[in-house]
Amino acid sequence: MNRTKRVTQTMDYKTKQGRWVRKMLLLYWMIIAVHFIAQLGSYLFLDYSATPYEFYVRILFVPTLIMCGSNFLAELAYYKFNRLSFVILFIASTVICWMIIRLNYDIRIITALCLLPIFSSILFFTRHLIWLSYVLQVVVFFSLLAIDGSFRAYLSAFDIVAIPAFLTMSTFLALIIQASGRDLLVDLHKTQRAQQELMISNAIISKMSMTDGLTKLYNHLSFQTFYEKALEYAEQGAIIHLAVVDIDNFKKINDTYGHQFGDKILESISQIITEQITANDIAARYGGEEFAILMFEHTFEEAYQIVECIRREVEKKTFDEKMQRVSVTVSIGLKSYSEEMNKDTFFQGADDYLYQAKRSGKNKIVAELNHIA
Known part of the structure; x- marks a missing residue:
């Protein structure tokens, strides 16, 4: 070069x-x-x-x-x-x-x-x-x-x-x-x-400050920036869906197999999310074992299909640890933006759907109140 x-x-x-x-x-x-x-x-x-x-x-x-x-x-x-x-x-x-x-x-x-x-x-x-x-x-x-x-x-x-x-x-x-x-x-x-080397270093530092070191997805802070900008677009008529994804029984997995194995699972699920979403969508590690996905200009059915593909791919994935095969699942809350919402109620709605999925058996998507898929 x-x-x-x-x-x-x-x-x-x-x-x-x-x-x-x-x-x-x-x-x-x-x-x-x-x-x-x-x-x-x-x-x-x-x-x-x-x-x-x-x-x-x-x-x-x-x-x-x-x-x-x-x-x-x-x-x-x-x-x-x-x-x-x-x-x-x-x-x-x-x-x-x-x-x-x-x-x-x-x-x-x-x-x-x-x-x-x-x-x-x-x-x-x-x-x-x-x-x-x-x-x-x-x-x-x-x-x-x-x-x-x-x-x-x-x-x-x-x-x-x-x-x-x-x-x-x-x-x-x-x-x-x-x-x-x-x-x-x-x-x-x-x-x-x-100056060129400084620009490259700044670009690398900027990217590192925006992404999670383990999963390579956007981190919580950068997600908040994208989230606020997405809400501005939504107020102007853009179609936006928010999915909150949580790994089921992750604390138990960490306690049983160790944090290194837990990190391996986080990396794998992040890769699955990256592969399933489109180039216009934004995925972030929101915190711990929780992920947030902003999906733009999809119909509700298309957004649902994306998160369903994520759920199925995670379910099929197996991990070898201590002479046994371990599989994990995720629960997902999916919410579409509507005019009466603000940034707090929009996220809270998706988060509430996630906990409904958790309480109703896990490894599923809740996309609307009283509707469990």
Whole structure:
């Protein structure tokens, strides 16, 4: 189970990473579009020292096609070559950023755009992606410096030293952010796991507080809660029947065979009750050897049939103890709710029927006054 959970968590993590890759690709498309519009607007509305051919071919369309091509390759890797998607994504971001820097190096602050791939890599909490982004920026910077005379001529000696130093410091800052973010995620995961364990513990404790430890039926306290709620439904017209079940001669059984044997009988009868009632019914160990059953939305005949099945199954059951077979019986009082009743008279009516069954021979159901089945 733990292995399955880890696999599920890994799949969820990869799915989230995939969503971030998708967002980064969308961001790069937006950067390309904004740069295209800004360049075209600058040429059309500002004093731009370039011929139409030089601008449209060398400055606008060719660089834009290169940037679009690199981002398209990243899109393709995202969908087709998942293992390479991160590498190609950061190669594409490097191409896009340095293409924009190369075209606009007269804007001094534009070189800061090379930090975008480095700080984007923080999102994936993988150290080697930060180093990959750093190496790509340094390689492209020195490559431009070596092969592009106009770019080299525009930079001062201080720029040539400061830009790599700035990239290095920014990379170490990104590594610190990544490490602290990973620690935060670990702490968050531990907190969530602790909360989940606490919720499970609370659910177990809550269930234990509502059920009887021996019979696994609801206990007296939880039955009272259900009973009061059932009476509210009954007052609104719901059909409710209450059966009170008592094991005949249980004290004698305990005195003869011991309490351990008595517990065995209680468990067995609880199992019979659980098997005979429907999913909508509620059964509880009301106290000692007495059980209470709330039955909802049954006709009187159906409710009677349920408790009759319980009585017969208990009667058929035998227990082996001290080289002899022991059988037990139950007496049952069954009462249907009517409008003139309240919670006390309703329960008292079922309880009175139970004692009529006890006094009239036991192992039977009394369901109405003067009627013994």
